[in-house]
Amino acid sequence: MIVLGRRIQMEQRMAVPKSAVVIVPVVSVIAALVVGGVFLALTGHPPVRTYLDLLDNGYTSFYGITDTLGLATPLICTGLAAAFAFRMNLYSIGQEGQMYLGMIGGAWAGIVLADSLPPLIAVPSVLLFGALAGAAWIAVPAFLRARLGTSEIVSTLLLNYVALNLVNYFIFGSQGFFRDPTTSFPQGRAVADSARLSPLSFFTEKSTNTYPTFFVAVLLAVMLFWFMRVSNYGYETAVYADSPNTARYAGMSSAWLQSSVLLVSGALAGVGGAMYVVGPAGKVDPGLLQVGLGYAGIVVAALARYNFLAVVLAAVLFAGLRTGGNALQVSNDPVPIAIAVVLQGAVLLFALGGELFRRNKVTLVRVQKATT
Amino acid sequence: MNSNIWLLTFADAISIATTLILASLGAIITERSGVINLGVEGMLLMGAVTGFVVADSTGNLWLALLIAVLVGVVLSSIHAALTVGLRANQIVSGLAMVIFGTGLSQFIGKPIEGDPLPVVIRPLELGWLSDLPFVGPVVFGHDLFTYLTWAAAGGASFYMHRTRPGLLLRATGDAPATVDAQGGSVARIRWVHTMVGGALMTFAGAWYMFARAAAWNQAATTNGIGWIALALVVFASWRPLRALGGAVLFGFSLQVPFTLQALQIRTLPPTIVAMFPYLITLAVLVLLSTPRARRLLGAPKMLGQPFVRDER
Incomplete structure (x- = not known):
């Protein structure tokens, strides 16, 4: 058998596995944070510190979570x-x-x-x-x-x-x-x-x-x-x-x-x-x-x-x-508040892309030459 | 004096119409291939802000317009990748483009908010033509791009109805399976036309920035023009030439509030008058949805439907 190459094969799923229900949104959020991080870095704001500040001010501090x-x-x-x-x-x-x-x-x-x-x-x-x-x-x-x-x-x-x-x-x-x-x-x-x-x-x-x-x-x-x-x-x-x-x-x-x-x-x-x-x-x-x-x-x-x-x-x-x-x-x-809107849009775009993985089983398969 | 102001209103209506024509041409070309891109508003904003930023740092209008067009190609190819490639919901993806574009343009535009325009697009000097009464300011008082836009509508109409790729484009929106069976690539046709459409949308935003806006201001720069352009697509029944008349009509309704304010006509408060363009657009949409009108309209039959070979 000669391997000609690889291609991506999609197969429609009959049932959505439980794991995909959680993984797709989580990965979407992470991917959006990465995109947002690039924009932050390009505009001279250290992404990691900015995100840690965001986490603290948005979720983990008392006034953060109650405001939220x-x-x-x-x-x-x-x-x-x-x-x-x-x-x-x-x-x-x-x-x-x-x-x-x-x-x-x-x-x-x-x-x-x-x-x-x-x-x-x-x-x-x-x-x-x-x-x-x-x-x-x-x-x-x-x-x-x-x-x-x-x-x-x-x-x-x-x-x-x-x-x-x-x-x-x-x-x-x-x-x-x-x-x-x-x-x-x-x-x-x-x-x-x-x-x-x-x-x-x-x-x-x-x-x-x-x-x-x-x-x-x-x-x-x-x-x-x-x-x-x-x-x-x-x-x-x-x-x-x-x-x-x-x-x-x-x-x-x-x-x-x-x-x-x-x-x-x-x-x-x-x-x-x-x-x-x-x-x-x-x-x-x-x-x-x-x-x-x-x-x-x-x-x-x-x-x-x-x-x-x-x-x-x-x-x-x-x-x-x-x-x-x-x-x-x-x-x-000061980081413009618009970064929050950028992140929202990016999360949605990635979640949409992730739909594909939820609905289909995506595998990388080897394409083989038919043996006659 | 007053007649003079109304003359200027007509001239301004035609000027605003340029953005509407460009944006709705972009949407028509996209939708004819069966892809609906609701992200027009976000694309306009991104075109405007990237154009401004590039012009601000280089002082070169042409480079600014070019970059704005490229941004449109990139953004619309994200939409195409999601909807054509990954078969995601076109409506939701379009809305995501609006939100993403609004946020990103605001983020990028923060440092330049309120700055004066580095370059502007000026009306052409057409000599004695511009001095003609009425016709002068209304017809001959515009910039190069306005005339090119009207020509582009003619070109798009010719392309869609008189050329082979145009026929394939319309076929892709109406019967993708047929195009596929004939050996055409539905995905490629949809990708290309979504990207061309996106380029027109961001160009529309950049033109608006340099020709009509005073400064970058996210909240006020486009103010819903992108959505009016989408309504215009329905009004034009997906035909480029019909978009011209509609664009002037909608442009007029967008301009009248300013005129009334300039004339100090206070029978209605400005906040109420500001609702008119949207209400007029809505009224037009309603008139167009009567059964009689719908028969004459002819939306692309598979608009919004992803194409999957062998399904069904």
């Missing part, structure tokens, strides 16, 4: 929103705008309703109105998708820019309802005290940036995971995602499935915005506009492979990159 959990709270929501739509092959990228609307809707409830309600009812109603506002913001793209087949990708995205200007209008462009009337400084009107939660202290005397809403977000993830596993609805969406034709032959309504999934996705992102009102902000705060948690939610969802429980882990990971990056920006050797 606080930031992860809305990110879990936008991640769940993206995962919920993407697993149905509905590529809504409007989480950013729905989150702003959730903030507006939540603040409205917090100002108007909460005054007369006890906290036990006021806080949930803020979250509920945030969800409703988020769902309302995706209603038009959802209707267009289900009825006319308009691509939800561009329509949801365009509405992000509209939502951004809407928040700016409420705070900077008008003396309206959401604007604080007591000061000429442009800021949001504060919601009632009963609509706000106090930060967790984690059994210390310190005040942190983590709010009890973090557990609400985790609970949402667990409930979604469970519901989509056991319910008829979860089954129908899974069938539809695999094969829309099969679903239609089985009598499922594609218009209902598409529109309901998109509406729930919008509501989840909206809750994320409302959690911002209940927690750190307490008002409509344009500060949220600069963080990009909606877009990051898509990365989180993709890295979690649209698994709701994994979304929580991915969100904490990404929030840590962000809080760590924030700390680096103001350190002695």
